[in-house]
Amino acid sequence: MAQTVIIGTGSKVPSRVVTNADLEKMVDTTDEWITTRSGIKERRIVTAGETNSYLATEAARRALEAADLTPQDISLIIVATMTPDMPMPSVACLVQKNLGAIQAGAFDISATCSGFLYALTVADRFIKADPRQKILVIGSEVLSAKVNWQDRTTCVLFGDGAGAVVVTGSQEGDRGILTTHLRADGSLWELLTLKGCGSRYPIDSDLPREEFFIRMNGREVFKNAVRAMESVALETLAEMGLKGEDLDLLITHQANIRIIEFLRERLAIPAEKVFINIHKYGNTSAASIPLALDEAVRTGRLKEGDLLLMVAFGGGFTWASVLMKW
Ligand SMILES: CC(C)(COP(=O)(O)OP(=O)(O)OC[C@H]1O[C@@H](n2cnc3c(N)ncnc32)[C@H](O)[C@@H]1OP(=O)(O)O)[C@@H](O)C(=O)NCCC(=O)NCCS
Incomplete structure (x- = not known):
């Protein structure tokens, strides 16, 4: 049977850099607190005209170029995002228009920070x-539009950006996606929310203003993220008879x-085998894994x-893994 391989990657981040020193002037925080608690030193934030669909389109163009394909070769566009330009149309449809991908279907997936791995699995x-x-x-995400810039417990953590891949089928040995795992636990939804502007709380509802932005119980999210990512990663490795060191x-x-x-530490993987770019971009939700991949x-x-293992966790809660041979 054919395996799914990634034949091109691309990414796009806004040019505006917002450092921890910049945030010190906006809220009661310090570079030292942000760096030691999160590892983030700076993040990219959009300026006028840089929409989610713009970032997604530019990332897609770069992935197509890397794959040596034209937009007309594409049969489907899936965008994982929790910050679309608008609830309707989808970001995927705007990307389809921008690229002129006339043979493609297009839809968005909403699975927060696990969204890219959900989309890759689909x-x-x-x-x-x-x-x-x-x-x-x-x-692709523009989280800066959904962050309360007066709330120091969240605004220091997030950033904007987009990453894209082109996938197709290959018969070349064992290269490609080996196994995928998708998980969710909606019973914990209230630990990480963006309640406002959906159909439950429309603009004229009496929902407090702060609920129109991302809110979270950081400590509980942290504990659940570690637990869930460890369990799905171990399950993935065990299924394939592998260990972290492999x-x-x-x-x-x-x-x-x-x-x-x-x-x-839990997977016993040496530091040099772990990819980290959070210091440059912060948490870009669904964009973070494809940005890192590119x-x-x-x-x-x-x-x-x-042998590449990708693992994600996000609001919902959702979590996921994709194991592949590159
Ligand atoms: C948010 C997070 C960095 C906070 O780190 P923490 O060690 O748990 O810190 P706490 O929330 O316990 O806050 C400790 C103190 O720092 C303060 N604080 C919070 N944000 C601050 C900031 N930006 N600058 C300075 N102090 C801050 C708090 O008010 C608290 O003060 P207090 O002890 O006087 O009440 C951490 O919990 C985290 O990363 N959680 C997971 C978040 C996440 O990944 N979310 C997305 C999932 S996809």
């Missing part, structure tokens, strides 16, 4: 059904350096034949 199943297809899978690279959702470090490919950290 694409994997489409490829299994028809290996000739070429599918664009994108993670991996060539681990790319996790970039939410907090301490979460990544906990996971690395950087890993372009800097030579990920090479053909490498």
Whole structure:
């Protein structure tokens, strides 16, 4: 049977850099607090005209270029996002228009920070059904629009950006996606929310203003993230008869350096096999894994034949893993 392979990666981040020193002037925080608690030194924040669909389109263009394909080769565009330009149309449809991908279907997936791995898993199943297809899978976020810039417990953590991959089918040995796992626990939804502006709390509801932004119980989210990512990673490795030491690279959702470090220790993976770019971009939700993936490919950290484990966790709660041979 054909395996799903990634044949091109791309990414796009806004040019505006917001450092911890910049945040010190906006809220009661310090570079020292942000760095030691989260590992973040700076993040990218959009300026006028840089929409979610713009970032997603530019990331997709770069992934298509890397795959040596044109937009007309694409049969499906899946965008993982929790910060679409608007509830309707989807970001995927705007990307389809921007690219002129006239043969493509397009839809968004909402699975918060696990969204890219959810979207990649869906694409994997489409490829299994028809290996000739070429599918664009994108993670794109403008979280700065949904962050309360007066709330120091959240605004220091998030950033904007987009990453994209092109997948297709391959019969080349054992290269490609080996196994995927999707998980969720909606009973914990209230620990991480963005309640306002959906249909339950429309704009004229009496929901307090702060609920129109991302809110979270950081400590509880932290504990659940470590537990869930460890369990899905161990399940994935066990299923394939592997151990952490067999991996060539681990790319996790970039939410907090301490979460990544906990996971690395529990899986007994040496530090040099863990990809980290949270210091540059903060938590970019669904964009974080494809952003890291693109950087890993372009800097030579990920090479053909490498065993790559990707693990994510996010609001919902959702969590997921994808194991692949690059
Ligand atoms: C948010 C997070 C960094 C906070 O770190 P923490 O060690 O748990 O810190 P706490 O929330 O316990 O806060 C400790 C203190 O720092 C303060 N604090 C919070 N944000 C601050 C900031 N930006 N600057 C300075 N102090 C801050 C708190 O008010 C608290 O003060 P108090 O002890 O006087 O009440 C951490 O919990 C975390 O990363 N959680 C997971 C978040 C996440 O990954 N979310 C997305 C999931 S996809």
